[in-house]
Amino acid sequence: MTFDYDLFVIGGGSGGVRAARIAAGEHGARVGLAEESRMGGTCVIRGCVPKKLMIFASQATQMAEEMRGYGWSAAESGHFDWHLFREKLDEELNRLERAYGANAEKAGVEIFHQRARLVDHHTVELADGTRKTAKHILIAVGGRPSKIGIPGEELGLISDDLFLLDELPRRALLIGGGFIACEFATILNGLGVGTVQAYRGDAVLRGFDREAREMATLQLQSIGVDLRLGVSPTRLERDAGRIVAHFDDGNADHFDAVFFATGRDPYTSDLGLENTGVRLRDNGAIEVDEWSQSSVPSIFAVGDVTDRVNLTPVAIREGHAFADTVFGAKARKVSHEPVASAVYLRPCELGTIGLTEEQARKRGPVDVYSAVFRPMRSMFAGSDARTMMKLLVDPESDKVLGCHIFGPEAGEMIQLVGIPITMGCTKADFDATMAVHPTAAEELVTMRHPARRYPADDN
Numbered sequence: 283m284t285f286d287y288d289l290f291v292i293g294g295g296s297g298g299v300r301a302a303r304i305a306a307g308e309h310g311a312r313v314g315l316a317e318e319s320r321m322g323g324t325c326v327i328r329g330c331v332p333k334k335l336m337i338f339a340s341q342a343t344q345m346a347e348e349m350r351g352y353g354w355s356a357a358e359s360g361h362f363d364w365h366l367f368r369e370k371l372d373e374e375l376n377r378l379e380r381a382y383g384a385n386a387e388k389a390g391v392e393i394f395h396q397r398a399r400l401v402d403h404h405t406v407e408l409a410d411g412t413r414k415t416a417k418h419i420l421i422a423v424g425g426r427p428s429k430i431g432i433p434g435e436e437l438g439l440i441s442d443d444l445f446l447l448d449e450l451p452r453r454a455l456l457i458g459g460g461f462i463a464c465e466f467a468t469i470l471n472g473l474g475v476g477t478v479q480a481y482r483g484d485a486v487l488r489g490f491d492r493e494a495r496e497m498a499t500l501q502l503q504s505i506g507v508d509l510r511l512g513v514s515p516t517r518l519e520r521d522a523g524r525i526v527a528h529f530d531d532g533n534a535d536h537f538d539a540v541f542f543a544t545g546r547d548p549y550t551s552d553l554g555l556e557n558t559g560v561r562l563r564d565n566g567a568i569e570v571d572e573w574s575q576s577s578v579p580s581i582f583a584v585g586d587v588t589d590r591v592n593l594t595p596v597a598i599r600e601g602h603a604f605a606d607t608v609f610g611a612k613a614r615k616v617s618h619e620p621v622a623s624a625v626y627l628r629p630c631e632l633g634t635i636g637l638t639e640e641q642a643r644k645r646g647p648v649d650v651y652s653a654v655f656r657p658m659r660s661m662f663a664g665s666d667a668r669t670m671m672k673l674l675v676d677p678e679s680d681k682v683l684g685c686h687i688f689g690p691e692a693g694e695m696i697q698l699v700g701i702p703i704t705m706g707c708t709k710a711d712f713d714a715t716m717a718v719h720p721t722a723a724e725e726l727v728t729m730r731h732p733a734r735r736y737p738a739d740d741n
């Protein structure tokens with residue numbers, strides 16, 4: 283049987299575009315790609331990129347305050363011009379969108395700016411009714427923000443909407459305590475929006491190292507976010523142009539905007555998957571094996587739609603490995619462990635790789651090297667902000683099982699620490715590394731004695 287393409291990719295985000303470019307540009311495959319929205323996907327258009335730019339924009343007040351601590355009497359952040367920022371942001375996202383499309387086309391990928399649905403194991407139908415056949419189909423459609431099923435939730439916004447606001451709200455509610463809620467709370471608070479964050483747990487960022495979670499929780503409160511723990515909204519109502527949120531502790535409060543940051547679902551609805559027999563997991567994610575192959579041999583899936591590790595660099599690796607394996611005769615799997623990541627808070631970020639202290643304790647004996655201190659830069663300015671450097675070490679093999687950094691530029695630091703840890707380094711390797719002085723990160727190579735050991739010595 284002859285096909286229109288060797289590969290048809292559904293989704294023009296990070297994973298889909300990488301797979302398409304490698305398959306066409308490096309391995310000579312005939313590749314088509316359909317994208318219903320903007321090329322670049324969640325990360326580029328409504329996620330990591332605009333979010334990080336907003337994090338940068340949001341730190342002026344804190345930086346001005348820090349500089350006052352260094353003697354700058356006139357250092358003030360001044361007025362933030364949302365319209366100017368939005369205009370520049372739109373230009374930048376347009377530039378990136380064009381680059382994504384142009385680079386794919388340069389590699390030989392034919393792009394269709396339409397929604398595609400599966401018709402059978404080798405056929406997709408585009409929104410205009412045309413059908414394309416392909417020997418292989420790659421589903422890389424990502425995920426979509428999910429709400430929590432409370433009355434009136436249609437009045438609430440999702441993360442995509444932050445980047446499209448005509449005006450900044452005067453007072454906003456963020457629901458959730460994950461990556462997005464904490465980063466958005468930091469941004470809105472920094473831009474001068476009265477920010478309330480309602481989270482049902484007792485410390486934000488569930489799943490991260492507990493000590494780091496507590497520091498992140500404290501930081502959100504200390505920068506001025508009204509963080510309400512152990513609280514969830516039960517209903518939203520409109521009231522004279524504002525929104526009233528009712529909470530399960532009996533309180534109610536008025537806001538100009540309410541954002542749900544309560545997780546994301548794989549975007550598999552109405553994709554025609556029922557025509558193929560592709561197996562889904564209970565949460566709607568496409569079930570794939572270690573080669574990103576679905577239960578139908580001609581259909582593969584990468585990125586958030588598979589709900590493995592939902593991060594852009596992982597989707598890119600999965601897309602690249604798929605293209606090399608299927609079209610380049612270079613069989614490659616992606617290791618999903620360990621994966622470093624960062625939560626972009628201010629002034630301290632959280633960078634993390636490997637096991638948390640809690641996970642390491644469950645695994646077996648562990649030595650915890652942890653230094654919590656006031657870094658020179660902010661201490662001099664009179665701030666109480668604390669930084670944490672933590673290494674979790676297997677006392678038998680000396681292997682470093684995890685690293686957690688809470689501090690300025692922790693995202694940059696964890697990227698570098700991720701290299702030796704991915705290589706399987708030991709604590710002795712850290713000890714043998716000369717310190718760079720004066721830095722905050724030098725603590726990583728100067729911690730001589732565990733702060734605690736499990737099981738404890740006296741047990």
Ligand code: NDP
Pocket residue numbers: 430457458459460461462463465481482483487488514543544545546591592593623624625626
């Ligand atoms: P997360 O899964 O991180 O957080 C969801 C939050 O919503 C949790 O605090 C959760 O509470 C809460 N929640 C879920 N359901 C309910 C409910 N019914 N009632 C009340 N609260 C609820 O999702 P996000 O939306 O923050 O982020 C989505 C994904 O985007 C992440 O998985 C991450 O991979 C990615 N991302 C990565 C970033 C980065 O790398 N810096 C930045 C932003 C996003 P609980 O903890 O109790 O379950």
